[in-house]
Amino acid sequence: MKSKQTASRKRPSVAEALAQEIFSGEYQPGDFVPREIDLCERFALNRSAVRSDLRQLVDAGIIERISGHGSKVREYSEWNILDAQVTEWMTRYAAPNPGVQREILAFRLDVEPYVAMTAAKHATAHDLVAIEEAFNGMGSDLDDPDSHNSGRLHSDYDIAFHVAIFKATHNIVWSQLSHILRPSILLLIETSNVSADDPAESLERHRLLMESIRARRPRDAFRASQAVLAGTASALGLEIPDTPLGHSAELLSET
Template identity: 70%
Template sequence: MTSPKRSARPARPSVAEYLAEAIFSGRYQPGDFVPKEIDLCEQFAINRSAVRSDLRQLVDLGIIARISGHGSKVRDYEEWNILDPTVTAWMTRYASPNPRIQREILAFRLDVEPYVAMMAASRAKALDLVAIETALEGMSGHLHGASAEERQRYSEHDVAFHVAIFKASHNIVWAQLSHILRPSIHLLVETSNDSTADPVASFERHRRVMEAIRTRQPREAFLAAREVLRGTAEALGIEPGDSTLGSWLELSQATD
């Protein structure tokens, strides 16, 4: 006689996930204290060691700091391990309402991606061009889709387009970063694509990047990539702030 199967024990509530959602969405800002351990124990009906374990995860990721006698305080964004896969996953799920995080990601992309596009225009091989063009064709195929699924597919091809350019730089650091940065890129791409007033113009900016890379024009690739990100900033209603972009433009203009 076979014994009855034991039912799977339900997973306990995740305090780390709850606090990550609250922090990344902006309900708790840097400098704010999150709820005390005892309050979290009562709220989630779990013991103190479980709460401390989840808080430790946030501490290890640089998101909160434990202050003896006071509780746990959200650290400044510069202290977060922003490239950790757990953090980027939380960012993708929860950060859309937080303009400061979006601004930080956009500023980083403004510093990096035009330069990467310039490198790709000098180094891309045939297979790289195929990957970039395939992603652009995928965007084209879903450009006029009205459904949420169509828009999601468009954004997925958009992200693939940017990742393919990172890989086409043929620099192992940028290529690896393309995997790490993918959730961050997806966060801005999906949000800006849903917000843009002129998706056709956005697509055309992407096409110009591809053409500059395909025709081996590094400066034009740099400038075209900059325009893509300016369009992203406009769609999000974000002023990205200072970046090293101005220095690169001065350099590129000096070589005309």
């Protein structure tokens, strides 16, 4: 074998470790992370590798590098939450502060019925297959709950279901925005697991949403999506009527 010790895993990944420490609150906005040389020693890496990883955090807007001084953690509001890497870290480790998490969820509640509406107009057969496969995954998970960890798999299918709807809009912006769903979906699932939400009812709401899109009925899809969100969001104490959609939804239902 080669003399490298990389056999275990590719790299310790400084960015990953630092991200975990920052997300867990060990380093808070305004704090300075250890300097490059210390990170080199700690992870047994050269400076180039460390700097490369630090640049990831800079691109994510998480840290700010001050020449000749150090790397400072930036305010949460300055983090680039549209970056796919950031949302991935938010799913793996919980969001650092609940405020950001709640704002993302509020955004989702605002736009997702719209997305469902647009998907009902533009979805192709291929899109419907993707949606259905994700839905079936959610269903099989309900019927046959794995002993070790049922929620883990369920969340993957849940995410895939909603992402498929975003992609069915055939709009590049909506498609790429589907990244920010992951953290809030996981948050909803964790909370709904705590609360006494019937999984069967949730699944039925998802089914209605899927059928509305398949039948090309935008308004039904709009309302069905709202129902899906309301079912789980209520467990978080969030009030749907507070969002703009609350008003337009009522109006839509009158027609």
